[in-house]
Amino acid sequence: MMIISYADSALSVLPPLVAILLAILTRKVLLSLGLGIVIGALLLSDFSVIATSEYILHTVGQLVWKDGGLNNWNVYILGFLVVLGMITALITVSGSARAFADWAKQHIRSKRDAKLMTMFLGCVVFIDDYFNSLVVGSISRPITDRYHISRAKLAYILDSTAAPICVISPVSSWGAYIIALIGGILTAHGFTDSGYLSVFMQMIPMNFYAVFSLLLLLFVAAFGLDVGPMRQHELNALRGNLFDESKGQPPGAVSDLPEADTGKVMGLFLPIAILVFATIYFMVSSGADALAAKDLPFNVLGAFENTDVSSSLFFGSIIGLIATVILGIQQKVELPMLLSGMLVGARSMLPAIYILLFAWTIASVIGELETGKYMASLATDNIPFAMLPAVLFLLAGITAFSTGTSWGTFGIMLPIAADMAMGSDSTMMLPMLAAVLSGAVFGDHCSPISDTTILSSTGASCHHIDHVVTQLPYALIAALISFVGYIVLGFTGSLIAGLLCCSVMFAISIVVLHFVAKK
Template identity: 75%
Template sequence: MTVVSYADSALSLLPPVVAIVLAIFTRRVLLSLGLGIVIGVLLLNQFSPVASGEFLFNSVKGLFWSEDGVNSWNLYILGFLIVLGMITALITVSGSARAFADWARLHIRNKRDAKLLTMFLGCVVFIDDYFNSLVVGSVARPVTDRYYISRAKLAYLLDSTAAPVCVISPVSSWGAYIIALIGGILTAHGFADSGHLSVFIQMIPMNFYAIFSLLLLLCVAFMGLDIGPMREHELNAQRGNLYDENKGLPPGANADLPEAETGKILGLFLPITVLVFATLYFMIDSGAQVLAKEGIEFNIISAFEKTDVSSSLFFGALIGLAVALVLNLVQGVEKSMVVKGVVQGARSMLPAIYILLFAWTIAGVIGQLETGKFMASLATGNIPFAFLPALMFVLAGLTAFSTGTSWGTFGIMLPIAADMAMGSHTAMMLPMLASVLAGAVFGDHCSPISDTTILSSTGASCHHIDHVVTQLPYAVIVALISMVGYVVLGFTESVNAGLLTCSVLFVLSIVWLRFKSQSNAK
């Protein structure tokens, strides 16, 4: 089947723009994504109904089955979601979530501590963003609910910890992937002697968006800087409405589940702890097996580079589920309650799965339209090298926002950034690569079609668009700060000057947010 390429046409932006704008204004995610998919498929097939229908069928089939056989990545991720839903429901049924909330009521003194706990857990569980958002959400939700912190605020805490921490952590699925990409780029440009890990570490202070996203989140947690739509959600939470009940149950919610009276904190922490360590073991083991086959000496970074994230998450979750089941049975929870928990837990993840399937489908359509290549083509032209880091930050952000993928943006934009640096000013190589990483995370944070954003909503049990809209103002503030920092870095060629500029702007932004938040409170 021949499809039309739109790599040189702004029409490639139409499907994602329609989907994103419609989702924000109508709050109907599946309808918006579906319309974006239909428009993209029609464009690819020159508006032929028959060819478009066949293409759409093959695209959906490809989510589960490809020419190489079963699409194991997608199936393992979906399986992980379902199993994690079961674990969360069993923790609720056992009464362990309530026991943890009661413990937190005595030991966690206020809302601020509950938010800081969530952020701390997000920084500790840094091995993968999917894993981070879903697991930390399951642990933190009973505590944040206890202190009437809105689910939108919880989703923001999860999302704005997960990706920023993962993108600057070398021992994570993100870090390994980025190190592998950068290694190939440096080798291709004659820098084979450069230590890939050391280069990655050098780039960490240049990732302004990740650094100042975490700092802003810390300030929001300490000072309660609720602005825009977030303020409305927090006010509703104080009235007992943790999420908008008019929109129904959000993904991951386990309403009306029976709870045993004999629940203990161990019933929450043991399954989650086992899940974390089992997943970490499978990630290292699957990577080590690939290294052994390729005859490469084992080291932890290389193992993460070669790991199979999706299968590790799934099998780690299965072991966590087994522990949760055993604890429920040992505790003497009625079998009917256990069965109801397993069924309800799996069912609670269906809304998230539907959104994820639609997001994957539109991502495939956008890939065929070559939207990323069109965005990358905008970087060409006679632009002073001093502006290049800021330009790459903006283009990477727009690409990730339009395509819904940070990793895809890395793959598209990092080689282009390196080529532009080699063609203009090699000293800008690392700042430009770092600005791509920063911009991709920013675009991912803002995009309703991003899988990471979807799973942060799921982990918080928050309606997806509510999360997108409430996080957006904070993401844009940090993006503006970062962009100015990259301009200063470009002109001075000094990372310290860029960081200092960002720091000054950050402090001014906090003062302004504090003033605005206090004004709204009056």
């Protein structure tokens, strides 16, 4: 099948641009993604209808079956979603979710406490962003529902403690991936004496977007700084409308299930704890096996760098499901209720699975169009060197927004940033790499086609586009703070000056948000 190249063409941006704009305007995610896929396939197939159909069928087929075998990453992630839906439903059926909500009412005494607790859990569960969004969402939803916190606010909390935490945590799937990328880049440029973990740690305070989006979330959660569409969702939640019911049930919703009267708080905590520890075990174990296959000594960071995230999530969830079923039986939940709960839970994840499949398909189309490379090529030699950290932040943001992947943006933009630094001032290498990491997370936060954004909506059981539009104002505020900080960092070469500027901007933003929210 002949594929037309668009690596140097602005047309490569057309499919994601159409999909994103249409999704925001129509709020019909599948229709918008589908149209973006068709436009991209037509471009790649030189507008041949037959070739376009063949390409789409081939691309969709590869989501499940690739290179003569199962596409393990996708299949395991989809399996993880289904099993987690079952676990969530079983926790509801057993009455454990209601028991936990009753317990929380005695210990979490305010709406603010419920939001801060969710944020705390999001910061603690840092091993993977998918895991963070879905598991923390399952734990927190009964509490946030009890205190009339909108599902959109819950999705914002989940999303803003998923990627921002993972991108600055060395012991996470993100941290290991980034360290591996940076290690290769530094070695290629002759920095063989640098400890890659220590380099990663040095970059943490330079990742302005991650740092200040977390700080912004803390103030929004603590002081109720609800602005824009989020304010309306929170007002609706106070009236009992946690999500927009006119759009139907959101992904992950299991509200129609019967609940047993014998539920225990441990019926929620124990399965989730087992799920967490089992997943960590499988991550370390698969990483250790990979190290052994390469004849390398075992270490935790190396294990996370080489781990199989998707299979670890799936097998960890299977262990969690078995534990949930056993606890349900011990709590005298009837077998028909357990089976019904598992069926409803699996079915509740179908909307998220459909969106994810469409998002993966358009990601493949965008990859063939080489949209990311085109976006990266916009960084030209005509830009003043002092502006490069800020420009790289913006370009990484636009690339991640357009492609829906922060990891793909890391892979494309980090080598370009390193080459630019080496061509001008090698002392700015780390700030420029950090600007790429920061911008990629920003773009990922804003993009409706990002899988992290999709799964945050699923974890919160929130309509996807509602999450996108309510989070956008906060993401833009944190991005503006970061952009100005990178300008100062670029001109002064001082991290302290950049952080100080960001802190001043942040304080001003909080005052303005407080005024707008109380108006």
